Amino acid sequence: MENNIFLQHNVLYACGYQKVQSSEHYFPDHALGIMLSGESYYFSNEGAFVMKKGAICLMRRNQLFKKLKKADQNGQAPSLICLFIDQNTLHQYAVKNNIPRQSTYKDKALIDLTGNVFLKGFFDSLLPYLDNPKNLTAKIAELKTLEAIELLLQAGDLFQNFLFDFQEPHKIDLETFMNHNYKYNIPLLSFAKLTGRSLSTFKRDFTKIFDTTPEKWLQQKRLEQAHYLISKKRQRPSDVYLEVGFENLSHFSFAFKKQYGLTPTELTEQGFQQVVKNPGK
CATH class of the missing domain: 2.60.120.810 (Jelly Rolls)
Incomplete structure (x- = not known):
């Protein structure tokens, strides 16, 4: 707090x-x-x-x-x-x-x-x-x-x-910017300003580029990164959820299970069991 x-x-x-x-x-x-x-x-x-x-x-x-x-x-x-x-x-x-x-x-x-x-x-x-x-x-x-x-x-x-220097951000490459900054949990209006767009233009350009809404893309991208960090880098869910841009652990766990069919903790335990069975890998 x-x-x-x-x-x-x-x-x-x-x-x-x-x-x-x-x-x-x-x-x-x-x-x-x-x-x-x-x-x-x-x-x-x-x-x-x-x-x-x-x-x-x-x-x-x-x-x-x-x-x-x-x-x-x-x-x-x-x-x-x-x-x-x-x-x-x-x-x-x-x-x-x-x-x-x-x-x-x-x-x-x-x-x-x-x-x-x-x-x-x-x-x-x-x-x-x-x-x-x-x-x-x-x-x-x-x-x-x-x-x-x-x-x-x-x-x-x-x-x-x-x-x-009073210059405001110019309209920049949206795809590159979002792929570099999707982990930041800020309002869409802030993303829009940082890319030199109004909120409506940001949403319209985003849908053209990614063929989905910003909200859906951000959650999918963050979940994919979280899955990688937990399964490949052996990081703990309690450390990962903030790093990838989720506000709280319970929401992260719910969205993760909906996407992958198991909770982040279950994925962690699954990875641990694989390491025990195959210690050399």
Whole structure:
């Protein structure tokens, strides 16, 4: 279980109560965060990124990633503060400060800013609001967002391009994108946006390419990958269902049995028996 508390419309405090938590995310806005306790592991097409206590990270908007949060060695639950920098605020800032039109940003989507003393001080100034969230008014949150923008621009030249590239995703190859990203359990509207389409166009193009609906294809694709991981890679169903994009184990088990005639656990036991009978294979 995770307790998410929006202190203000774009400031999030998240604290988990389980030792290990897994989730998937798609953020339409840039996110600047600090790990207060525990550890977070972010997995994207760029690879893995680890945040330990005190780590500060900036994540670019329109990114898909899986997140695994763990308690630290002392058993402290994972917790963080995250500030979302929305496009409207950035547009207003760009006009007011004569920021020139930026080229397409092509650098890293996740940037490690740990060690930046000014950003550390910025997050320290937010800590009192954890116990007094009502004191974080909309006006203060607005000022804090502008402060974060200023601090990022001071951190290096690349952040102007990072923040003020307002180009939206172009219409891209749908088949390639879906085959690379089907494991992410996000709404169809998010898939549509990331491929540069409206939801209706996304569904229409999808049906033309795959000859089925997105919902049916996603479930079939995830079940096929799960079957492979359990039968060939000997992975446990409890580890597999989140990895391939299912929300809960019971739904995964039900859909798996409907597709293959046996539950994931039964497939695991079947594979174990084969190994016992044929230990050399």
